[in-house]
Amino acid sequence: MEVVMSFAIGFLFMAAVYLILSKSILRIIIGTGLLSHGAHLLILTMGGLGGEAPPVLADGVTNMADPLPQALILTAIVISFGVTAFFLVLAYRAYQELGTDNLDEIRRILADDD
Amino acid sequence: MNQVLLIFLPVLFALFVPLLYKTFSRIHTGWFVLLVPLTLAIYYARFIPNITEGPYTSTFYWVKSLDLSVTSYLDGLSLLFSLLITIIGSLVVLYSIFYLDRKKEQLHNFYFYLLMFMTAMLGVVQSDHLISLYLFWELTSISSFLLIGYWYNRDRSRFGALKSMMITVFGGLMMLGGFLLLAQAGGSYSIRELIANGSVIADSPYFIWMIVLILLGAFTKSAQFPFYIWLPDAMEAPTPVSAYLHSATMVKAGIYLVARLTPLFAVSEYWIWLVVLSGLITLFWGSFFAVKQTDLKGILAFSTVSQLGMIMAMLGAAGIAFHVESPQKTIFAFAAYAAIFHLVNHATFKGSLFMVAGIVDHETGTRDIRKLGGLMSLMPISFTIAAIGSLAMAGLPPFNGFLSKELFLTSMLSLKEFSLFNFSTWGPILPWVAFVASIFTFVYCLYFLYYTFMGKGNTSKLPKKPHEAPIGMLISPIILASLVVAIFFIPNVIGKYFIKPAVLAMQPQLYETIDDIPIHVQAWHGWTTELQMTIGIVVIGFLLFITLKKWQPIYRFVSEKWSLNGLYNRLMRFADVDSQKLSNLYMTGSMRHYLMYMFAFMVVAVISTLFMSNGFNYSTANTAEVGIFEIATLIVMIIGTLTVLIARTRLTAIIALGAVGYSVALFFIIFNAPDLALTQLVIETVSVALFLLAFYHLPKMSRHEERMPFKINNFLIALGVGVMVTLVALSAQSQKLLPSISQYYKDTVYTKAGGGNIVNVILVDYRGFDTLFEITVLAIAGMAILGMIKLRRPKKEKKTHETK
Numbered sequence: 015m016e017v018v019m020s021f022a023i024g025f026l027f028m029a030a031v032y033l034i035l036s037k038s039i040l041r042i043i044i045g046t047g048l049l050s051h052g053a054h055l056l057i058l059t060m061g062g063l064g065g066e067a068p069p070v071l072a073d074g075v076t077n078m079a080d081p082l083p084q085a086l087i088l089t090a091i092v093i094s095f096g097v098t099a100f101f102l103v104l105a106y107r108a109y110q111e112l113g114t115d116n117l118d119e120i121r122r123i124l125a126d127d128d
Numbered sequence: 129m130n131q132v133l134l135i136f137l138p139v140l141f142a143l144f145v146p147l148l149y150k151t152f153s154r155i156h157t158g159w160f161v162l163l164v165p166l167t168l169a170i171y172y173a174r175f176i177p178n179i180t181e182g183p184y185t186s187t188f189y190w191v192k193s194l195d196l197s198v199t200s201y202l203d204g205l206s207l208l209f210s211l212l213i214t215i216i217g218s219l220v221v222l223y224s225i226f227y228l229d230r231k232k233e234q235l236h237n238f239y240f241y242l243l244m245f246m247t248a249m250l251g252v253v254q255s256d257h258l259i260s261l262y263l264f265w266e267l268t269s270i271s272s273f274l275l276i277g278y279w280y281n282r283d284r285s286r287f288g289a290l291k292s293m294m295i296t297v298f299g300g301l302m303m304l305g306g307f308l309l310l311a312q313a314g315g316s317y318s319i320r321e322l323i324a325n326g327s328v329i330a331d332s333p334y335f336i337w338m339i340v341l342i343l344l345g346a347f348t349k350s351a352q353f354p355f356y357i358w359l360p361d362a363m364e365a366p367t368p369v370s371a372y373l374h375s376a377t378m379v380k381a382g383i384y385l386v387a388r389l390t391p392l393f394a395v396s397e398y399w400i401w402l403v404v405l406s407g408l409i410t411l412f413w414g415s416f417f418a419v420k421q422t423d424l425k426g427i428l429a430f431s432t433v434s435q436l437g438m439i440m441a442m443l444g445a446a447g448i449a450f451h452v453e454s455p456q457k458t459i460f461a462f463a464a465y466a467a468i469f470h471l472v473n474h475a476t477f478k479g480s481l482f483m484v485a486g487i488v489d490h491e492t493g494t495r496d497i498r499k500l501g502g503l504m505s506l507m508p509i510s511f512t513i514a515a516i517g518s519l520a521m522a523g524l525p526p527f528n529g530f531l532s533k534e535l536f537l538t539s540m541l542s543l544k545e546f547s548l549f550n551f552s553t554w555g556p557i558l559p560w561v562a563f564v565a566s567i568f569t570f571v572y573c574l575y576f577l578y579y580t581f582m583g584k585g586n587t588s589k590l591p592k593k594p595h596e597a598p599i600g601m602l603i604s605p606i607i608l609a610s611l612v613v614a615i616f617f618i619p620n621v622i623g624k625y626f627i628k629p630a631v632l633a634m635q636p637q638l639y640e641t642i643d644d645i646p647i648h649v650q651a652w653h654g655w656t657t658e659l660q661m662t663i664g665i666v667v668i669g670f671l672l673f674i675t676l677k678k679w680q681p682i683y684r685f686v687s688e689k690w691s692l693n694g695l696y697n698r699l700m701r702f703a704d705v706d707s708q709k710l711s712n713l714y715m716t717g718s719m720r721h722y723l724m725y726m727f728a729f730m731v732v733a734v735i736s737t738l739f740m741s742n743g744f745n746y747s748t749a750n751t752a753e754v755g756i757f758e759i760a761t762l763i764v765m766i767i768g769t770l771t772v773l774i775a776r777t778r779l780t781a782i783i784a785l786g787a788v789g790y791s792v793a794l795f796f797i798i799f800n801a802p803d804l805a806l807t808q809l810v811i812e813t814v815s816v817a818l819f820l821l822a823f824y825h826l827p828k829m830s831r832h833e834e835r836m837p838f839k840i841n842n843f844l845i846a847l848g849v850g851v852m853v854t855l856v857a858l859s860a861q862s863q864k865l866l867p868s869i870s871q872y873y874k875d876t877v878y879t880k881a882g883g884g885n886i887v888n889v890i891l892v893d894y895r896g897f898d899t900l901f902e903i904t905v906l907a908i909a910g911m912a913i914l915g916m917i918k919l920r921r922p923k924k925e926k927k928t929h930e931t932k
Contacts (some may be wrong), residue, residue: 061868
């Protein structure tokens with residue numbers, strides 16, 4: 015399963031980078047969202063996918079999933095949510111002020127201001 | 129100890145100069161400053177009688193743990209230079225009192241820089257520690273920069289200051305490299321210890337590098353070919369500065385360095401060849417182009433270059449003394465004496481000539497030789513001084529230049545007889561170069577003298593009505609000119625007290641005491657080849673001078689073609705304009721380009737490292753089985769991702785992103801991570817809600833269609849990143865080297881932390897700090913969002929703010 019997941023994560027990263035390299039701000043933000051999904055799945059996969067039960071103490075359970083990567087991912091999810099929300103509002107404000115979401119045009123407008 | 133502190137006396141006194149300038153504004157600040165070099169000159173003069181009884185050292189520890197100290201080491205060579213610096217310094221300060229106007233000039237700046245320079249120069253010639261020598265060396269460059277740019281509102285001053293700074297600091301840095309190699313090989317920073325340890329250093333594989341780097345420092349400072357180009361431009365400095373720095377002291381720092389390190393490096397043929405050749409080329413080049421100049425100080429600058437080359441060539445010949453046996457040895461040992469002797473002579477006559485040029489400038493308002501002429505009857509004293517100085521420089525009796533030029537010709541002629549290092553092949557040419565250069569020296573000396581003071585100059589057309597300078601201005605050049613004559617008549621007194629101790633310091637292997645130096649200079653030394661050469665120089669030089677008007681136009685052709693200044697300017701333009709063009713090529717200002725560089729670099733670096741270190745590994749051992757649910761979720765996720773990529777409206781893109789997020793949550797469920805699944809579901813929902821909230825305000829999903837090459841580039845980079853991540857993931861999970869630490873958490877979660885949900889216990893108990901700061905991140909993001917929405921600056925106010 016880890017091998018299949020490795021390819022899937024690679025695909026997610028590829029899609030994310032392609033979106034990040036585009037001109038439109040909204041696509042870049044969506045790209046960062048995909049990138050964080052990829053990263054979270056990567057942490058989980060690298061921890062090993064072999065567990066048979068959730069990491070909660072219960073009678074008779076011996077083969078639990080690794081809890082540490084899950085704790086790390088939980089922290090990462092919250093942080094990436096904070097950053098995405100911030101980016102989104104930043105994009106909204108930039109669009110409001112400059113009237114465009116095209117990176118090349120934004121560069122031109124800012125250069126004209128100088 | 130006090131010997132070291134005296135080095136710093138001028139710069140300490142300089143701190144009070146602005147105060148004196150403000151408080152005693154009716155007295156010329158120079159009178160106070162004059163006390164410093166005078167005191168030092170008297171102090172150093174006390175050493176003269178017994179300098180050969182051994183070096184006087186004194187150390188001041190600076191950073192003891194790094195073995196950094198300022199060690200003042202006074203032997204014959206250092207003492208000679210220290211006396212030159214302080215005596216000529218006193219005369220120059222005296223001259224500057226009458227040269228610079230008390231009311232019009234910013235005297236406190238001038239004397240501050242000058243005193244700073246004095247400290248730096250004393251430090252250079254007395255330092256025994258390589259690093260402190262380097263520091264003082266750079267301080268001379270900096271103070272020279274400040275002094276050349278003294279009239280900082282003139283363009284040419286700033287240009288000259290920058291040029292001298294660029295070239296001398298370049299050399300200084302090269303020299304530092306040489307010093308570090310030297311200290312590494314010799315195991316010490318002390319010059320004395322290095323010289324004692326010479327044979328070890330000569331075996332070092334970096335020996336040749338040390339020679340080249342240190343000589344680069346010496347050649348740039350002493351204005352040798354091809355680094356001489358800063359000196360003519362440095363003539364924009366006030367004349368006292370030109371007289372002091374650019375003829376008598378700073379430009380001799382390189383000479384000092386070569387003389388000081390001769391016992392260390394003269395074992396190498398490269399050293400000898402480099403020093404002799406660069407000296408002779410500089411000698412010829414400088415004297416040849418001096419005749420072209422029309423500015424008085426320009427002539428003097430080129431003549432300084434040429435004379436420095438002459439001293440350098442003699443120092444190179446002196447190095448040969450380490451290779452030959454008697455009686456040849458005596459001839460080459462001779463060259464060291466000749467070099468030091470000429471160094472003293474040059475300081476006297478060149479100092480006086482610069483001062484005369486300053487007087488002429490001051491009293492007539494111009495330094496242009498085409499406008500001057502016929503000043504002899506109006507300025508008889510200046511004329512006398514100029515005549516003494518120029519004829520000494522030309523090498524005529526009864527002036528000191530005659531003696532040292534005879535010695536110079538002797539040492540050059542002796543090169544013919546030296547057979548080592550291919551000198552037998554090329555040696556015979558060298559005296560001829562010296563001969564031709566001496567002819568041109570004679571020509572420019574007459575040129576300087578004749579066109580300034582004699583001839584039919586129209587004195588009524590000059591900017592000012594010329595008259596003799598005030599007596600105060602004449603004192604210093606008169607003293608120097610008397611020295612020029614005096615040295616001719618008593619050369620052996622000077623030789624005994626000044627030159628021989630210096631030679632002893634320079635060639636310690638050859639002599640025990642100064643009485644072993646078998647040199648007795650005589651004005652009449654018999655009907656020798658040297659004397660015949662001198663007669664030849666005078667006759668040919670005189671003929672050339674008479675026909676000057678006929679052949680001088682060739683310079684217009686020659687100089688344009690062979691201009692090193694052109695090369696320097698091109699180099700500067702290249703460094704400035706072209707490198708900016710280069711960085712503009714890739715610093716486009718577009719964020720997308722920078723992202724491309726970063727991603728591409730990352731891909732290349734990671735993948736190549738992976739394969740170069742044989743890091744790639746693939747195994748399916750210890751992997752979980754592939755199940756049907758996983759495949760189904762995977763298909764959902766991939767379809768979602770593809771939809772995002774090709775979406776044409778923002779709603780589709782947002783919903784597809786949500787689908788990807790929910791499929792990730794499904795993965796979390798499948799892989800036994802219930803807390804993650806919960807969080808992911810909630811967060812994804814909130815994110816999608818947030819996107820939808822901003823929906824109406826967000827721009828239409830304009831895709832800004834790209835040109836095809838751009839798309840392909842982006843795709844290739846994205847593909848690279850995907851491949852890189854996959855490869856890293858595969859290799860990482862295929863080779864797990866250590867067991868996970870999670871077993872500890874599983875074992876102790878209840879006994880030590882009192883909880884059952886391991887993930888939650890890790891978050892708030894084992895690794896609670898992560899959570900604390902993650903909460904902080906959320907808080908900061910919330911406040912930033914609030915701030916961005918609430919705080920707005922009206923557009924008008926923004927404008928006025930910017931114009932401020």
